[in-house]
Amino acid sequence: MIDFINKLPKAELHLHIEGTLEPELMFKLAERNNIKIPFESSEAVRKAYEFNCLQDFLDIYYQGAQVLIHEKDFFELTYAYLLKCKSQNIRHAEIMFDPQTHTERGVTFETVISGIQRACDKAAQELDISTLLIMSFLRHLSESEAFNTLEDSLPFKHLIAAVGLDSSEQGNPPSKFVNVFKAAREQGYIPLAHAGEEGPSEYISQAIDLLKIVRIDHGNRILDDSSLIERVKNLDLALTLCPLSNLELRVIDKIEDFPLKEMLDNGLKITINSDDPAYFGGQLNENFAVLTKALDLDKNTLFQLAKNSIVYSLLDSERKTALVNELETFYSPL
Numbered sequence: 646m647i648d649f650i651n652k653l654p655k656a657e658l659h660l661h662i663e664g665t666l667e668p669e670l671m672f673k674l675a676e677r678n679n680i681k682i683p684f685e686s687s688e689a690v691r692k693a694y695e696f697n698c699l700q701d702f703l704d705i706y707y708q709g710a711q712v713l714i715h716e717k718d719f720f721e722l723t724y725a726y727l728l729k730c731k732s733q734n735i736r737h738a739e740i741m742f743d744p745q746t747h748t749e750r751g752v753t754f755e756t757v758i759s760g761i762q763r764a765c766d767k768a769a770q771e772l773d774i775s776t777l778l779i780m781s782f783l784r785h786l787s788e789s790e791a792f793n794t795l796e797d798s799l800p801f802k803h804l805i806a807a808v809g810l811d812s813s814e815q816g817n818p819p820s821k822f823v824n825v826f827k828a829a830r831e832q833g834y835i836p837l838a839h840a841g842e843e844g845p846s847e848y849i850s851q852a853i854d855l856l857k858i859v860r861i862d863h864g865n866r867i868l869d870d871s872s873l874i875e876r877v878k879n880l881d882l883a884l885t886l887c888p889l890s891n892l893e894l895r896v897i898d899k900i901e902d903f904p905l906k907e908m909l910d911n912g913l914k915i916t917i918n919s920d921d922p923a924y925f926g927g928q929l930n931e932n933f934a935v936l937t938k939a940l941d942l943d944k945n946t947l948f949q950l951a952k953n954s955i956v957y958s959l960l961d962s963e964r965k966t967a968l969v970n971e972l973e974t975f976y977s978p979l
Contacts, residue, residue: 649944650933654972656737656954657730657918657929659862659885661781661811662719662761663710663743664921665726674712674721682712694924699843699894700813702924710746719760727768727776729922733930736968737958740765741779741809744794745786754797762804777959779837781809782825784817791825799832806959807835809862810852814844819851826856835859835959841866842896846873853880860885860957865896867913868904878912883957887920888936889927900939909946916954945978 668687675682684690690709696702713719723740730738740761747757758778765776780798782791798805808829810822819838826836840852842863849867852858853876864884867873877884886905891897897904908915917936922928927935933950936942955968 646937646944646947647934649976650930650937650947652734652975653933653947653951654734654736654955654968654975655929655951656739656916656958656960656968657735658739658860658883658916658954658958659741659887659918659920660726660738661741661743661921662723662726663713663746664706664925665729665923666709666713666722667725667923670722670725671709671712674714674718678712678714678718680712680714682708694893694926696894696924699815702894702921703813706921706924707746710743711750713747713757714752716756716760716763719757720764721760723761723764724767727764727772727774729928730768730774731772733928735774735929736971737775737777737955737960737964739777739779739806739959741781741811743781743783743811744797745783745790748794748797754794754801758798758801758804775960775964777806778804779807779809780805780834781811782822783812784810784821784839785813788822788825791822792828795825795829795832802832802834805834807837810838810840810856811862814839814842814848818844818848819856823855830857837862839863842891843894846870849873849877853877853882858882863887865891865904868907868911874911874913878914881914883914883916883953884908885916885918887918887925888932889922889925890920893925900935903936903940905936905942906940914953914957915950916957917950918954944976948972948976948978 668690768774836858838852839862841849846866846869861884919929
């Protein structure tokens with residue numbers, strides 16, 4: 646099954662590029678950019694990757710991002726992730742990035758997106774991997790600050806497919822960002838949002854009703870509301886679930902508690918993703934592997950999860966069709 650997972654053509658739809666910063670690269674960039682970080686070694690960083698909740702993770706996540714200063718840094722960060730995509734047969738990646746994490750430190754929006762896009766262009770040419778960028782607003786900051794980021798993005802909107810909403814969920818409901826999402830949609834950005842990871846199922850409803858999202862990032866708490874399940878099915882909205890992330894952030898106590906089968910049995914469209922793989926102990930294939938072992942998944946289920954990742958991507962129909970054909974050539978469900 647591990648070999649099957651490794652060869653399975655798939656897409657990744659929920660990936661924060663800042664969350665791919667491996668300790669070794671963190672130390673390399675800190676030294677190159679003369680940035681002091683509160684760790685003596687990459688091993689010490691890895692030991693710090695023990696979290697009790699989302700906020701524990703975010704504290705060290707933002708600390709690590711301090712080493713990203715120059716366009717070259719964002720290029721190296723992104724291309725390192727895309728090389729891993731190649732090794733895991735991830736054929737398409739939708740990459741979330743957090744401009745506010747960097748612009749509030751004096752790093753320009755242009756520096757951030759230019760480095761990321763240059764890596765994506767190189768991956769398209771040399772690795773045959775397609776990518777799309779998702780610009781995320783930080784929900785612990787104000788809507789007016791999100792508007793500033795939206796304004797910063799406009800000269801580069803031809804490079805950005807969608808907007809998202811991430812960071813500290815508790816106490817920061819989607820309703821806080823109604824106006825900026827409306828403005829983003831008017832600029833042609835596709836709306837997405839994290840909802841129902843640590844926040845209640847009501848946040849999922851708000852994201853649908855108020856932000857007009859076309860896909861739900863996380864969405865674990867949907868199972869608390871049977872009427873919401875039916876609504877999401879009728880709207881044909883997929884969920885981008887992140888198993889190892891949920892385990893490390895104590896959303897679940899053990900991987901066997903991950904509600905994949907319950908969600909599938911309820912008819913929900915599920916995709917599997919790595920979220921912040923450097924911090925949560927595994928890339929996409931590792932997420933597939935731990936689920937397969939813990940929940941005794943068969944090849945047909947893995948095929949369906951991979952197909953969902955392509956069908957519910959933001960790709961155009963031509964690329965979707967090509968990737969689905971590639972997947973179906975690799976494996977035909979019984």
